[in-house]
Amino acid sequence: xxxxxxxxxxxxxxxxxxxxxxxxxxxxxxxxxxxxxxxxxxxxxxxxxxxxxxxxxxxxxxxxxxxxxxxxxxxxxxxxxxxxxxxxxxxxxxxxxxxxxxxxxxxxxxxxxxxxxxxxxxxxxxxxxxxxxxxxxxxxxxxxxxxxxxxxxxxxxxxxxxxxxxxxxxxxxxxxxxxxxxxxxxxxxxxxxxxxxxxxxxxxxxxxxxxxxxxxxxxxxxxxxxxxxxxxxxxxxxxxxxxxxxxxxxxxxxxxx
Amino acid sequence: xxxxxxxxxxxxxxxxxxxxxxxxxxxxxxxxxxxxxxxxxxxxxxxxxxxxxxxxxxxxxxxxxxxxxxxxxxxxxxxxxxxxxxxxxxxxxxxxxxxxxxxxxxxxxxxxxxxxxxxxxxxxxxxxxxxxxxxxxxxxxxxxxxxxxxxxxxxxxxxxxxxxxxxxxxxxxxxxxxxxxxxxxxxxxxxxxxxxxxxxxxxxxxxxxxxxxxxxxxxxxxxxx
Numbered sequence: 189x190x191x192x193x194x195x196x197x198x199x200x201x202x203x204x205x206x207x208x209x210x211x212x213x214x215x216x217x218x219x220x221x222x223x224x225x226x227x228x229x230x231x232x233x234x235x236x237x238x239x240x241x242x243x244x245x246x247x248x249x250x251x252x253x254x255x256x257x258x259x260x261x262x263x264x265x266x267x268x269x270x271x272x273x274x275x276x277x278x279x280x281x282x283x284x285x286x287x288x289x290x291x292x293x294x295x296x297x298x299x300x301x302x303x304x305x306x307x308x309x310x311x312x313x314x315x316x317x318x319x320x321x322x323x324x325x326x327x328x329x330x331x332x333x334x335x336x337x338x339x340x341x342x343x344x345x346x347x348x349x350x351x352x353x354x355x356x357x358x359x360x361x362x363x364x365x366x367x368x369x370x371x372x373x374x375x376x377x378x379x380x381x382x383x384x385x386x387x388x389x390x391x392x393x394x395x396x397x398x399x400x401x402x403x404x405x406x407x408x409x410x411x412x413x414x415x416x417x418x419x420x421x422x423x424x425x426x427x428x429x430x431x432x433x434x435x436x437x438x439x440x441x442x443x444x445x
Numbered sequence: 446x447x448x449x450x451x452x453x454x455x456x457x458x459x460x461x462x463x464x465x466x467x468x469x470x471x472x473x474x475x476x477x478x479x480x481x482x483x484x485x486x487x488x489x490x491x492x493x494x495x496x497x498x499x500x501x502x503x504x505x506x507x508x509x510x511x512x513x514x515x516x517x518x519x520x521x522x523x524x525x526x527x528x529x530x531x532x533x534x535x536x537x538x539x540x541x542x543x544x545x546x547x548x549x550x551x552x553x554x555x556x557x558x559x560x561x562x563x564x565x566x567x568x569x570x571x572x573x574x575x576x577x578x579x580x581x582x583x584x585x586x587x588x589x590x591x592x593x594x595x596x597x598x599x600x601x602x603x604x605x606x607x608x609x610x611x612x613x614x615x616x617x618x619x620x621x622x623x624x625x626x627x628x629x630x631x632x633x634x635x636x637x638x639x640x641x642x643x644x645x646x647x648x649x650x651x652x653x654x655x656x657x658x659x660x661x662x663x664x665x666x667x668x669x670x
Contacts, residue, residue, distance in 0.1 A: 191568040264462045269635050289458045314492050316564050316593045343451045444568040444589040
């Protein structure tokens with residue numbers, strides 16, 4: 189039986205892992221350096237992480253260069269699936285990361301700005317390695333607006349519509365990140381996760397809001413997510429990946445041991 | 446020396462590093478070249494079946510590769526490299542022929558149940574159907590491996606199925622083996638300890654990573670079987 193995946197996410201700034209509290213603050217004064225990305229990845233590897241996401245928040249040429257090195261080092265030591273996101277704008281950017289050892293690339297603002305990048309990427313490398321990451325914020329009754337640029341810029345897209353469109357274009361997986369929940373540790377947004385999971389035929393990864401064990405269970409069951417992504421709850425050692433898996437397994441969720 | 450076939454279908458770095466991790470010597474094989482120094486061949490691959498067939502022909506790798514596997518020399522196909530061992534695929538036009546080492550066709554998951562996602566992406570477990578296999582003998586029933594695929598092969602001869610996995614309402618052959626020729630639908634190089642164990646076995650079948658480095662399998666000979 190296909191296991192539900194537990195995916196730690198590392199925000200990388202100039203080659204180092206950082207974590208702010210909420211959207212936008214990471215780039216301002218809220219940066220907290222929590223170490224070397226590859227060392228952290230190896231720690232999560234030992235804890236039984238099913239996959240790793242490296243997210244480049246540097247958004248500069250030097251940052252991307254150091255990200256390539258991070259991915260190479262991680263891929264040489266962690267024999268598990270790796271996803272890289274942040275600042276990838278062209279098919280060449282995607283190719284560079286896949287060559288460095290990434291299995292998937294995560295496109296966010298660039299997919300909105302240039303939907304053809306999703307199509308071209310899927311055509312060149314297969315849809316299985318093209319992830320479209322959606323930052324969604326509830327802006328009305330039963331309405332979630334897609335934001336870009338780290339949650340700063342509202343788009344014309346409604347989250348479910350964009351998810352469906354992204355899959356049509358060639359996305360093989362959707363990451364749904366709730367701006368309202370991110371960094372709040374109050375639980376994932378179950379409603380929008382479930383709606384998107386039911387609307388698309390590809391896996392949906394829930395992101396933003398994990399604080400307690402129960403949050404992982406509820407988004408996998410009620411939220412119908414195929415995988416869960418979390419950052420700070422793992423970074424600061426509040427929970428280990430192993431604890432999450434033990435809890436989920438005890439509650440009847442298939443997890444890899 | 447294990448040759449990793451480089452034919453423009455996906456990233457080879459992870460496979461290379463994983464084989465080196467388990468003590469194997471590796472080199473990339475581009476085009477025809479001389480395969481005399483090789484003790485085994487690994488055919489990776491991510492992408493479309495038709496593109497892969499075209500690239501293998503275009504690089505001149507097709508016939509030496511087919512001959513190698515037909516001669517029962519150590520061969521491991523991974524993911525698309527696994528599917529290429531069969532006759533044909535629903536992903537490509539009917540006249541696009543695979544290597545045909547294992548009779549059978551590659552078909553697409555057609556889930557009837559709502560909520561089953563295609564591609565299958567993630568960790569799924571296996572039932573060991575060939576417990577005596579030289580490659581899979583250390584693989585425990587229920588072990589998890591990492592899969593990313595929308596298509597899977599259906600071997601015409603069910604006895605070649607080495608590992609079986611359930612997804613989308615079917616139990617499919619997640620790995621096959623016959624003699625020294627093997628294929629896995631999952632990515633052992635991305636499957637942590639379970640995958641590295643399997644690659645270590647393959648390296649040993651190739652005479653790599655052994656205490657006796659001068660032992661090289663000859664044609665048709667089953668190492669450590």
